[in-house]
Amino acid sequence: MSVRSGKAPHDDWAAALEIDDLTVAYNSRPAIWDIDLRVPEGVLMAVIGPNGAGKSTLIKAALKLIPRAAGTVRFYGQPYEQVRGLVGYVPQRGSVDWDFPTTALDVVSMGLYGRLGWIRRPGQGDRESAMHALQQVGMQDFADRQISQLSGGQQQRTFLARALVQDARIYLMDEPFAAVDAVTERAIITILRELRARGKTVVVVHHDLQTAPEYFDWVTLLNVEIVASGPIAATFTPDNLRQTYGGRVAYLHEGQRIAGLEDE
């Protein structure tokens, strides 16, 4: 492996997310292998790699949603359990049942449950912040819609609003751009940029190689192991991409669309 993002050259960063020696295996087959990764505070980072590269696994393991075989993960120097409130998470849209009997506003207010803790119910103020988050993603008119009556893009924006309402410092998003319409894609990227402007850190599992250099300022190329991680200009190179995808990405600079490599 070539450009490893070990700790040594970057010790002056304030790391929002710091992963050391992280390995996750499904039935003894490693999904991600010995990951060392530091994400500096305030970047908008894409995690890019082919199907089965372990992109979602990386995020889920960081949040302890799946067991780790080895390794440590720290957010702002702390284990995740200590800083849950600082971390916002947007799961894949397909991970929930959209026929669930509830409204968009209610889904957004679920983002506040972590702050509320056990038993306490959201109050009027919480509903207002949920409504505000819906406004931010341009969904205020759909607050009372049953969620199955939203389009895919609207559902994705609802999920994004749910993360926004958490008011976290770092956001981990699993494929927010998957199968959304152009309007939603623009809405999402606008919000991601706003988050960055407010000093937040955003980590996004992304598929579209075409848009990556335009949307993100930082990138991690992943294929079970880390291929490269760093500022996008220096890292998102044909060489690195070829290494990440094997021989399959040959004509990046001739403007061919290589994206659309689907879910793992």
Added chain:
Amino acid sequence: MFFVEEVVIQLLLNFVAREELNAFLRDPQHTATIVGSLIAVSGALLGTFLLLRGMSLTSDAISHTVLLGIVVAFILMGSVFGQHPDLSSVWLIVGAAAAGVATVLLTELIYRSGLVKQDAALGLAFPLLFAIAVILVSRVVSDVHLDEDAVMVGEIGVAWANTNSHCLSGCESVTITPDDPRAELTRQCTNCRDLGISPRDDKAEFTEICTNCGQYSPAQAWQAGFTEQEPALVFWPKSITVMAVMTLLTLLAIVLFYKELKLSTFDPTLAAALGFRPTLLHYGLMVLVSLVAVGAFDAVGSILVVAFFIIPPAAAYLLTDRLPRMLVYSSLIGAAGAYTGYDLARGNLLGIANLSDILAGLNDLFGLGLSESWDSSISASMVLMTFFFFLVAWTFSPKYGLVSTMLRRRNQRRSFDHQVVLGHIHHHQGSASASEELAASTLYRHFRWTPAKMQRTLRQLRARNLVQIEANLVSLTERGETHAHQFRETQLTNESVGE
């Protein structure tokens, strides 16, 4: 449980006289409908979450395996404490909860092996535990009241007869000892039989024995005439208490943990990320299901209880798309099913028809010789009525029902037909081929429709003032013009602004 009953009885006696209360509880219908409704409400509340988690059938598995918990608790109680608990004992409830959790654990263990699918894993786990329970019932505790009938459909009809008696006044229990003046003593020969002699024989030895000595409960003491005052008793059916406690526990859990249950049902991943414990909640839910299943076991058996978990939420799911309303509707549907189900068991279908009369009518007409008194299983009738309410929701639900779906489809089809015709006119109006393309009498040919369909569509369009026909030539009105234009704007352009 006994203490809870005391409190409730004292409370009730502020409103009704003791005799009235006893008379009320002695009516089998009252106890059966109360117990049935409590089962239905608690089942419906839990079933709503099971349905949304896609695990309705887990309630079926658990309602069977609680039998194992009951039997094991029975055996332990018998061998360790030397007593036979009845079905309202706390230990049986603990045993049942453990059995419920064991079912889910075993299922997950089998499923995690990766060798069988989830439904098959459930199907492997629960018959195993149930089979063990059945064998234990027949081998070990065959003397107790746990027969196959009870397991099948329960005995809600006689629930009123199994009571705790609570004494309110005149509660004098009496102990008669041999030196009490009221003791009845008789002399009995102790060696007559051994020696083969008559009591009159000189060698006969005698001892005095007391025939009525011992402990008398207030009721027994009064009956035996030892006490002056008739004790005031209330006979409280045990199953009402058991189910009421289970229902209250269920309600309490759902009210307290509503937010957590909702989140972990909708999005377990986020629930875990936010630090709620989805697994813990999952098992908590399973414990509650076990408690309700064991409470209901006595009344409706282990097979039919699953209907109380599945049917009301399934009906409510068709009637609303808000979770709080779904919980309320499914409780109401369940309770209504239990209430009307009792009447059905007695032959009364919703007060509309008397099934006994119908049987008599059939006999008169065809001479079938059927038994004319309709008297059937109460629990089964409750299930039938609950299903009837489901059918009503399925057919008439305003949003998802068969009728409204059919009407909506028909309207959509009709409005699409309208658009097609409007579009055609819009397209050809004023063109060179207009006279050929827009002739009212032959318009149907261009669409390959039947003349009748075209006539109908044109009639509807004229009624809506969208088209006019002059000299056999169809044209759009001003309104129709706008309409066709709007349709092109909104439906035919490929803009994906969410909607």
